[in-house]
Amino acid sequence: MTSARTPGQVLQEAPRKDSRDKRARVLRTVDDLLTRGEPVTFTAVAKAAGVSTWLVYAPGVREHVEAARTQQARTATTGSDPRSAGGAMSARTDLEILRADNQRLRGQVSDLKEALQRQLGRQLDQLQATDLTDRIGELTAQNQELNIQITRLHHEQRELERRLAETNDDLVAARASLRRMIRIENS
Structure with missing residues (x-):
């Protein structure tokens, strides 16, 4: 039996999963651009994958984009479609x-x-120092209120968990009693 994940664990795992999904999407996009014969650039990959350009330059992703660019460059130089002198000059x-x-x-x-x-x-x-001091006081008060709310919610959670355990115990007892009654009725 696996233990249930806490909300904190879920919140910690969410950005990691999002990052893995985005990186996988970038790698698929690189492969798609290569397959379609479209130029592979960092900007084109970022735009097609719907991610930031920062991500395509990140370690672990950058190498794939560079490898695809190198592959395209090798294919272009060994390809059977030589450019004319005018085309090269224009480029x-x-x-x-x-x-x-x-x-x-x-x-x-x-x-x-x-x-x-x-x-x-x-x-x-x-900004005057008094404005900043007032703002710090407001934020400190809000922080204290939030801490009080967190404490209250933790107490409520414990109480609800206790009640749930009692209800589960009652349910188990009711089931056992029902089984006994059925056995007695059947015999």
Whole structure:
């Protein structure tokens, strides 16, 4: 007989199961992209699998994506469809344009991060220490109330478990009594 899992155990296992499911979905997506002959990129895998790009770069997943990319690159270089000189030049030009755009966008992201940090700094400077002290007091009071509720709920749980045990004992006794009555009636 296996013991029932506690709610805490269920809550601890939920993120692990979610992570395993997402990683499996990423691996299936990599295989699907390879099968369909679509380019395997970290972004394409993340988008097709419906996960964050962080996950496809995570250890244990990244290696599969890189292996698929390497496999595709080997297949492309040994394939029977050689590109024309114009196509290769166009691809190089597109690549350079994309690199320039990427560099420009990285600069914009960096500028936006700095502006956001400055804005948050100004907002923090505007908060007065009394506001923070009041907020800490409120949060402490809420924490105490929640701890009291937790204690009360634990007592209620113990009482309910005790009543359940008594009810189970009564049920067992009633069944035994019923069996005796049936035996007496049958004999």
